[in-house]
Amino acid sequence: MLDTDRLELLRHAPVTPAAHIIDGARRDASDGGTLDVISPLDGTTLTTMPKGTVEDARAVCASARRAFDDGRWSGLAPAARKSVLLKWARLIEENALDLAVLGVRDNGTEIGMAYKAEPLSAAATIRYYAEAVDKIFGEIAPTAPGTLGLVHREPAGVVGAIVPWNFPLMIGAWKLGPALAAGCTVVLKPAETASLTLVRIAELALEAGLPAGVLNVVTGEGAVVGHEIAHSHDVDVLVFTGSGATGRRLLEASAASNLKRVHLELGGKSPNVVFADAPDLDEAVKVSANGIFRNSGQVCVAGSRLLVERSVHDTFVARLAEHVRSMKVGDPLDPATAAGAVNSLRQLQQNLDFVEEARGLGRQVVGGARVLEDTGGYYMEPTIVTGVDPADRLAREEVFGPVLAVSAFDGEAEAVELANGTDYGLSAGIWTADLGRAHRMIRRIRAGVVHVNTYGGSDLTVPLGGVKQSGNSHDKSLHAFDKYLDLKTAWIKL
Numbered sequence: 001m002l003d004t005d006r007l008e009l010l011r012h013a014p015v016t017p018a019a020h021i022i023d024g025a026r027r028d029a030s031d032g033g034t035l036d037v038i039s040p041l042d043g044t045t046l047t048t049m050p051k052g053t054v055e056d057a058r059a060v061c062a063s064a065r066r067a068f069d070d071g072r073w074s075g076l077a078p079a080a081r082k083s084v085l086l087k088w089a090r091l092i093e094e095n096a097l098d099l100a101v102l103g104v105r106d107n108g109t110e111i112g113m114a115y116k117a118e119p120l121s122a123a124a125t126i127r128y129y130a131e132a133v134d135k136i137f138g139e140i141a142p143t144a145p146g147t148l149g150l151v152h153r154e155p156a157g158v159v160g161a162i163v164p165w166n167f168p169l170m171i172g173a174w175k176l177g178p179a180l181a182a183g184c185t186v187v188l189k190p191a192e193t194a195s196l197t198l199v200r201i202a203e204l205a206l207e208a209g210l211p212a213g214v215l216n217v218v219t220g221e222g223a224v225v226g227h228e229i230a231h232s233h234d235v236d237v238l239v240f241t242g243s244g245a246t247g248r249r250l251l252e253a254s255a256a257s258n259l260k261r262v263h264l265e266l267g268g269k270s271p272n273v274v275f276a277d278a279p280d281l282d283e284a285v286k287v288s289a290n291g292i293f294r295n296s297g298q299v300c301v302a303g304s305r306l307l308v309e310r311s312v313h314d315t316f317v318a319r320l321a322e323h324v325r326s327m328k329v330g331d332p333l334d335p336a337t338a339a340g341a342v343n344s345l346r347q348l349q350q351n352l353d354f355v356e357e358a359r360g361l362g363r364q365v366v367g368g369a370r371v372l373e374d375t376g377g378y379y380m381e382p383t384i385v386t387g388v389d390p391a392d393r394l395a396r397e398e399v400f401g402p403v404l405a406v407s408a409f410d411g412e413a414e415a416v417e418l419a420n421g422t423d424y425g426l427s428a429g430i431w432t433a434d435l436g437r438a439h440r441m442i443r444r445i446r447a448g449v450v451h452v453n454t455y456g457g458s459d460l461t462v463p464l465g466g467v468k469q470s471g472n473s474h475d476k477s478l479h480a481f482d483k484y485l486d487l488k489t490a491w492i493k494l
Ligand code: ADP
Pocket: 162, 163, 164, 165, 189, 190, 191, 192, 220, 221, 222, 223, 224, 225, 226, 227, 228, 230, 241, 242, 243, 244, 245, 246, 247, 249
């Protein structure tokens, strides 16, 4: 339950300027430059953060390198690392509401979801990996007599983590949890429009006893500090969640520098396929709406393409439109709000451009307008566009906004063709009462996760990652450790 009195108190609380965290201390940018932190709730300046320079990025990478090489973290007994990480998770939980409200004021997500999906989920993730620290073993290989082959699992070194603005704590923790548990040190680069909570939890990590330099944070522009981290020879592994365009740049940076491994979680244009025999159309309507419109569509796994079997298309779309009209758009700090603020003016404009283009092509649009402009904030109606052609930009490109592209199909074969008809392969949904069809579709749809008779549910214990241009790696589950642990063979003659 949210403490609404405290929430109201925090809503207008002054926000301390953010700082880099380097070598265990807060630091300003080396040239004193700052960036304004604009709140999408009302367009006002919340506070400032350092506009990191190339020197700042070099300093965080060098500090993390020293911290890794001298073994101040990787050299601790696993149980000692575990105890620090568990304490950190507890501190995040104790500060959950403050962190959630700060995050919402920074990025615009609805508080009901942000509270659970951000601090609480981050704490649960850190705890999950902390508990696994002393349960990771190497192997003894079945080699020939007279030999011994030992397979060690060693921390991979310095990790550069570049994260996005839609769920900074949740996605940040998906990287920080396993990386730190594995014994790596980390350089974290939050997104320009969602840095405050990550800086705050890095301070809590120090309070929990994480040694200086093990987790450094540098704020600022991706093209400056992110670019420098990606090119750094001090960084061994780069982990990233964000756009395909930036993902490509990171691969190029690796090739141009030290061939660091690059793990990418990119976007999606995920199909949500409703067959006429869906067991409960009303449930499908509700869950599908949530699957695209929560966090104003700013979710990498959003079910942004709704494919509906032609015989139920008109009924389904009519019910969906009715349901969407009942969704409250607005103040994300009001727990009743279903869709909060769009993260930035730039993102809002991109969303509106997609809608205008669809209108221009003669597609039917329900919703589609900027609303509550008098608040100064960035709010947009949940938008349903029907009659979308597979060739439309709206059917192929990620909007990352509250815009649902709807198309009709006839039969399973066409459903598969449409579902697989983009460069992406992150998530998918299938609604059917036919078990055989569900399994056929699971196999034929190219995606990292396929939901059946639901959309968007998940758990920390299962991996999340994409195929095709949605990425090359996985967060979550014990498989995430593979990114942060190197295999080393010791070959011994007996
Ligand atoms: P979006 O366009 O949705 O903001 P990005 O991929 O640009 O998505 O942003 C995700 C993260 O990548 C952010 O932390 C951003 O600062 C960072 N970033 C952006 N450009 C670069 C770059 N050229 N090099 C490294 N990081 C970058």
